[in-house]
Amino acid sequence: MLKPDDDITIPKDTSLSRVNSAQWMIAAFLFTALVLGALFYWMVRGAGFGHTSLMFVGIPVVLAIILVLAPTPGSATGSILRGMTLALLIVAPLVGEGYLCILLASPLFLIVGLVVGALVDSSRADRSSTLSCIAIVFLPLSLEGVIPQLTHNRTQSVEATQMVNASAAQIEAALAQSPNITTALPLFLRAGFPRPLEARGSGLALDSLRTIHFSGAEGDPPGDLVMRVAAAKTGYVRFETISDSSKLLQWVRWRSSEVIYTPIDPTHTAVTWRISFDRQLDPYWYFGPWEQFAVGQAANYLITANATPRR
16 A cells, blocks of 8 residues: 555656647648748739749749648658648638639649659758758749740640531621620639620721620729731631730730631531630749640630621
8 A cells, every 4th residue: 555655756648748749840830831931922923923933833842841841750742742732721712713723723832842842752861951952943943934034935826626517608797796705604714714794896897896894803803805806808807906904814815816717518617716825824834734725715615606606
């Protein structure tokens, strides 16, 4: 039996305090990554580089370097991907209509994080030296769109071709009408891009105007895309942009649309709609294919909505 004056030592269970300490450290690093990422984001946007690689490569590199330093027991790759995913999930509900940018940019963030984490995990050198090398390698990749010499050519062209069950004269008559915005947009273009709300203008005489009023996005007001007929002859029409105040400028700068329609027989016509535009987002290797796909969807839509006789 134990007596009151017996000297008894009860070992302290420090596992709980260690777990709590580790959890607080993880939370602190995640919070730091979010705060610094947000500050970097507003600085980049405020400097006018919100569409450049400094936004879409530079910020993920900063987040990856912060997260790889977090005292987590797992691999650097796991820590980075977990932290970036959490950051994207937290930010997405706060940006309103800007969720489309988060949706399209999140794979790029995770790819950059995966590359940084894999390099850190596979390197046997000092971690600080590895991170310094990573920062040096990613620096030029982050400056596309900031430095002209590191920026890929922005001008691109996409075209779509459809066989339309109508004569060439009917196609020409359809193109002469005011733009049709009642046809349902393709699913991808309904994901958050500005939508046409109103359209006016008709005729194929030189300098005839087409004005399309688009909805706003991310807190910005609606705006107009205004185009004019720059050339027209049998089987060919060219529309050129003369002004654009729409939110489309966040993605693409519309330059021109060319419509080529070639009769196959009296009731069938091959219609090609070619769109020339300037890509507005960097880096090219990631956003180029996205914008090509989106504009290709638009070209197919324009044939269906505006080069096909309305019934």
